[in-house]
Amino acid sequence: MRDGNWDLIARLLKEKIRPLFTKAKNPAITSEGRKNFHPVPLTRFDGSVLDDEMKPWKVRDVYATRVLEWIISRYKPTDKAHLEAHFPLLVPAILALIDDNNLTFKRTGCELLSKILQPIHQSGSDILVRTNLTSVFEDAITPCLLSLPTITAEDSSIQLLGAAYPALLSLFKTVYKTPSPKKSNDQNEKDRETYAAKVSKILRSNLISSFHHIGSSTPTAISTSASFPHPRLSTFLLEWITTFVKELGINTTKYLQEIVPVLYTTLSNPFGTAHPPLLFAAVSATKFVILNAHPRIWRWRGEILGALCACWLLIVGEKEDREKQKGDKGGPSVTELVKITxxxxxxxxxxxHTLQNPVAVVNGQPDANQLAAKEAMQQELQTLAEADSELEGLLFADVKS
Known part of the structure; x- marks a missing residue:
């Protein structure tokens, strides 16, 4: 883009956009768009949050958000100098949107943050580190992750979380994941450790806890299984659990005691076929958990096999019912059930494959538990198949063909 256009954007930000979004002061940042290390605490009840005059961009000058979106879309990785110069002018607006009490504006703020992080990441800019704004954005986004039913409608929750989780993960990747040539090897290693810690915190404190919160894992007098009153949101959370597990890699091993119960309750649920995408998401998550946590998966093979077998038997029974009721259009189709199988x-x-190929753990050798699981695996599978012949199609299938 030509320099004249950048001058126009700079004027728009300074004279129009920034003033509209800074009428209501954000104590987390300074007037220069940096982190405020000595913020003045807000009063217990700040009446200004209800004053429309403090948010003209929301009521009167409604064009501001669209103009802001257009400006952010202009930045490319090659525009590093302009991006860094304008970034302090963009920060108050993005934070104001994320902090707003309206979920639509919160979602817009998260989406804009994700967009501006792309050229920052691709250009190798360290503007977030220099301005110390990483924690400010993290603190702003994290409360969005609590927008769950029943206080928040399922549709609204999916829309907001669908913008908040990508923004948060993109923030962590931009600051911590990519090694910087400006940093020492020790500092880059610390950044990788910080990245794993941040990702695991969101996985445990938000994704897994949210999954349990929106479901019901409390046994009742008539049922001992979990229920999923919000299946689309449960599916969404499982898909993001899978994404975060991928990011954690081998570190997934440390959190198997929290992840495996989520997979087990989902796959073994007797009403799982009512929403096939939930089962697809659970099976996908199971695969990545096995691959990433392979050195310790022997410890959880019983729970994982139990969940997969329970799901298989439910699918087989449902498929038989579907074939008998060809005229009934309710429930999952036979094609969907076949895909799940x-x-x-x-x-x-x-x-x-994981159990048959133990990995070296100590002194270049697999530990005794891995070897024991390898020896016992075939007999364990045979015992399951003998208990229910329907399981032979699951346990001894020729997947390669």
Whole structure:
């Protein structure tokens, strides 16, 4: 873009956009758009949050958000100098949107943050480190992750979380994941450790806890299984659990005691076929958990096999019912059920392959527990198949063909 256009954008930000978003002061940042290390605490009840005059961008000058979106879309990785010069002018507006009490504006703020982080990350800019704004954005986004039913409607929750989780993960990747040539090897290693810690915190404190919160894992007099009153949101959270597990890699091993119960309750739920995407998400998550936590997966093979077998039997029973009721359009189709069975077979294949190929842990050798699991695996599978012949199609399927 030509220099004249950048001058126009700078004027728009300074004279129009920034003044509209800074009428209500944010104690987390300074007037220069940096982190405020000595913020003045707000009063217990700040009446200004209800004053429309303090948020003209929301009521009167409604064009401001669209102009801000257009400006952010102009930045490319090659525009590093202009991006860093304008970034302090963009920060108050993005934070104002994320901090707003309206979920639509919160979502817009998270989306704009994700967009501006792309050229920052791709250009290798360290503007977030220099301005110390990483924690400010993290503190602003994290409360958005609590927008869950029943206080927040399921549709609204999915929309907001669908912008908040990507923004938070993009923030962590931009600051911590990519090694910087300006930093020492020790500092880059610390950044990688910080990245794993940040990702695991969101996984445990938000994703997994939210999954339990919106479901019901409390046994009742008539049922001992979990229920999923918000299946679309549960599916969404499982998909993001999978994403965060991928990011954690081998560090997933430390959190198996929290992840495996989520997978087990989902796959073994007797009403899982009512919403097939939930089962697809659970099977996908199971595969990545097995792959990432392979050195310790032997410890959880019983729970994982139990969940996969329970899901298989439910699918087989549902498929038989579907075939008998060809005219009934309710519930999952036979095609969907067949796809789930293939995914289940794939998950069992991954588990078997992992157990059959123990990895070196101590002194270049697998530990005794891995070797014991390898020796016992075939007999354990055979015992399951003998208990219910329907399981043979799951446990001994030729997945490669």
């Amino acid at each position: 293939r995914e289940l077979q794939g998950a069992v294949y991954v588990l078997k």
